[in-house]
Amino acid sequence: MTEFRSIDAATGAPSGPVLAVDGVAQVEAACAAADAAFDAYRATDRHARAAFLEAIADEILAIGDDLIVAACRESGLPRARLEGERGRTMGQLRLFAQVLRDGAWQGIRIDPAMPDRAPLPRPDLRMRMIPVGPVAVFGASNFPLAFSTAGGDTASALAAGCPVVVKGHPAHPETGALVAAAIARAVAACGLPAGVFGHLVGPSQELGAALVRDPRIAAVGFTGSRAGGLALAALAASRPVPIPVYAEMSSINPVLLMPAALQARGAALGTAFAGSLTMGAGQFCTNPGLLLAIEGEGLDAFVAAAAEAVAQAPAQVMLTAGIGAAYRDGVADLAAASGVTQLAAGAPGEATSCGAALFQTTAAAFLANPALAHEVFGASSLLVRCADEAELLTVLRGLEGQLTATLHLDEADGDLAARVLPVLERKVGRILANGWPTGVEVCHAMVHGGPYPATTDPRSTSVGSLAIERFLRPVCYQNIAPALLPPELRDDARGDGAPRLIDGVLRLA
Structure with missing residues (x-):
C-alpha cells in the first residue's frame, strides 16, 4: 500500500484527502533528522523552549475550524468534546512552558567541595537533569488531539529538550497532518532545526515497529491497548540498547460504593454513574468499568436507577470499526459468562455505533473467573456485589493495577474507607472521592498512571507537569572546572529564579 484515506467514523466510508504512506525510508530520515537536531535543541535556553511550546499552541488554534471538522469526521466524537480537547491540548503546551520557565525540572543539586573534611575531603559535586534523546510518540485513537500528535507525550518530551518523531494514528490521519503542519510552522518560526519534530503516516504496525527499533530513538510514549503497549515494550527491550517505553494501557477503574453513601443517595449515584459510563461512548481510559459494593437496600436503589439510565442511553458512534467489534465481543463474553446477569442494555447500535x-x-x-476483570473498551460496566467488608477487601486485593479508583462515601463510611485506602494505594495512580473518574485535570499534582497493566512504569504519569521527568536523566559533575560547567550549575548563576538545592537547602539562583 502506497497511499490511504481515513474513514468517516459515522458512515464507515473512506473520507478526506488521499495520503502517502510512509515506510522504512521515511522512518530512517525522520530519526536521522531528530538525532542531528538533538544537541542543538537540548542546548536551547529554557525560555526559548517555552516560547516554542506556546508558538505550537498558537499555530494549532490558527488552524481554525478545519481541525475540528476533520477530527469530528475521523473520530465520530461531537464538536463540543473536540473543541474542549483542542483547548486542553493548547493548555498542556502552555503548562509545560510554565514548567520550563520555573526551572525546577532541571533538578539542580550542588554539594560544594569540603577539602578540610575528615577523615576524607569531599569533592565538588553538582547535578542536573538532561534530556534523554529523540523520543517516539504514538498517537491515541480516543484522543485525536490531546493524546496524539501534539498531545501530552509530545509536549512533555519537547519541553524536556527531546526531538519528537510521531507515529500518527491511522484512524485520524488528516487531523494528525493538520497538527503536524502547525508544529512544523512553529519550529520554523522559532528558528529551530527541522528535525526537532517529525511525523510518520501509515496504517501498518511495521511502521511503528521500525520507529521503535531505530537506534537513535531513546524513549517511547504510547497510549492504547495492552497488546499494543506490550508489543512495543518487547521490541524496545530486545534492541541491542534497550530503551524505556512509557505505555498507558488497560484499566477498568473500580468505583467503590460505600454503604452509608448508598443508603443516603443510591438512586442519584446510579443516574450519575450512567452519565459517566456513557460519556463519549465509554471510550475513555478512565471509564468506570467496575463497580464494587456491599449488599444492602441502598445498593438496590442504585441498581434500579443505573439500569434505567443505561437502558435509555442512545447508541453512540465508535472511534473505529475495529474498536466497535472488540466492544461487541467483550459485551457478548460478559453476557455469556457463568454467574453474570445483564441488568440493562442501551439502544442497539448499527454498523458504526454501539449501545451501553x-x-x-x-x-x-468474579474471583473465580479472571476474565471478568478484563477491560471492555466502551460503555460497559460490571457490578460486583459483595456480602461483607471481608469479601470487598478480597476482591480489591486481587485486582490488577489501575489508573484510578473512586470512593463514594459519607461521613459514616470513614472507618471503612480508612481500611480500604491502603489497599487502593498499592493498586492505582489516582484515588477520587465522591466524583467520577472520567475527566483528567491537567495540572501539577495529577497522576495519570498506575501499576501494571495500567502502565508499563508505575513511577510515571502521562498527564501533568511530572510527565516531563520521563524524558530526563541525571548527570553528576565532579570537580569540573567552573568554565566547563553548564551555566546553571556555576556559582555565579544568578537572577533567573531557577531553584537550586545547595547542601540540602533549597535556594533561588
Missing part, C-alpha cells in the same frame, strides 16, 4: 451495557455478578463468581 450493565452487568452484575457476585464476588465469588
Whole structure:
C-alpha cells in the first residue's frame, strides 16, 4: 500500500484527502533528522523552549475550524468534546512552558567541595537533569488531539529538550497532518532545526515497529491497548540498547460504593454513574468499568436507577470499526459468562455505533473467573456485589493495577474507607472521592498512571507537569572546572529564579 484515506467514523466510508504512506525510508530520515537536531535543541535556553511550546499552541488554534471538522469526521466524537480537547491540548503546551520557565525540572543539586573534611575531603559535586534523546510518540485513537500528535507525550518530551518523531494514528490521519503542519510552522518560526519534530503516516504496525527499533530513538510514549503497549515494550527491550517505553494501557477503574453513601443517595449515584459510563461512548481510559459494593437496600436503589439510565442511553458512534467489534465481543463474553446477569442494555447500535451495557455478578463468581476483570473498551460496566467488608477487601486485593479508583462515601463510611485506602494505594495512580473518574485535570499534582497493566512504569504519569521527568536523566559533575560547567550549575548563576538545592537547602539562583 502506497497511499490511504481515513474513514468517516459515522458512515464507515473512506473520507478526506488521499495520503502517502510512509515506510522504512521515511522512518530512517525522520530519526536521522531528530538525532542531528538533538544537541542543538537540548542546548536551547529554557525560555526559548517555552516560547516554542506556546508558538505550537498558537499555530494549532490558527488552524481554525478545519481541525475540528476533520477530527469530528475521523473520530465520530461531537464538536463540543473536540473543541474542549483542542483547548486542553493548547493548555498542556502552555503548562509545560510554565514548567520550563520555573526551572525546577532541571533538578539542580550542588554539594560544594569540603577539602578540610575528615577523615576524607569531599569533592565538588553538582547535578542536573538532561534530556534523554529523540523520543517516539504514538498517537491515541480516543484522543485525536490531546493524546496524539501534539498531545501530552509530545509536549512533555519537547519541553524536556527531546526531538519528537510521531507515529500518527491511522484512524485520524488528516487531523494528525493538520497538527503536524502547525508544529512544523512553529519550529520554523522559532528558528529551530527541522528535525526537532517529525511525523510518520501509515496504517501498518511495521511502521511503528521500525520507529521503535531505530537506534537513535531513546524513549517511547504510547497510549492504547495492552497488546499494543506490550508489543512495543518487547521490541524496545530486545534492541541491542534497550530503551524505556512509557505505555498507558488497560484499566477498568473500580468505583467503590460505600454503604452509608448508598443508603443516603443510591438512586442519584446510579443516574450519575450512567452519565459517566456513557460519556463519549465509554471510550475513555478512565471509564468506570467496575463497580464494587456491599449488599444492602441502598445498593438496590442504585441498581434500579443505573439500569434505567443505561437502558435509555442512545447508541453512540465508535472511534473505529475495529474498536466497535472488540466492544461487541467483550459485551457478548460478559453476557455469556457463568454467574453474570445483564441488568440493562442501551439502544442497539448499527454498523458504526454501539449501545451501553450493565452487568452484575457476585464476588465469588468474579474471583473465580479472571476474565471478568478484563477491560471492555466502551460503555460497559460490571457490578460486583459483595456480602461483607471481608469479601470487598478480597476482591480489591486481587485486582490488577489501575489508573484510578473512586470512593463514594459519607461521613459514616470513614472507618471503612480508612481500611480500604491502603489497599487502593498499592493498586492505582489516582484515588477520587465522591466524583467520577472520567475527566483528567491537567495540572501539577495529577497522576495519570498506575501499576501494571495500567502502565508499563508505575513511577510515571502521562498527564501533568511530572510527565516531563520521563524524558530526563541525571548527570553528576565532579570537580569540573567552573568554565566547563553548564551555566546553571556555576556559582555565579544568578537572577533567573531557577531553584537550586545547595547542601540540602533549597535556594533561588
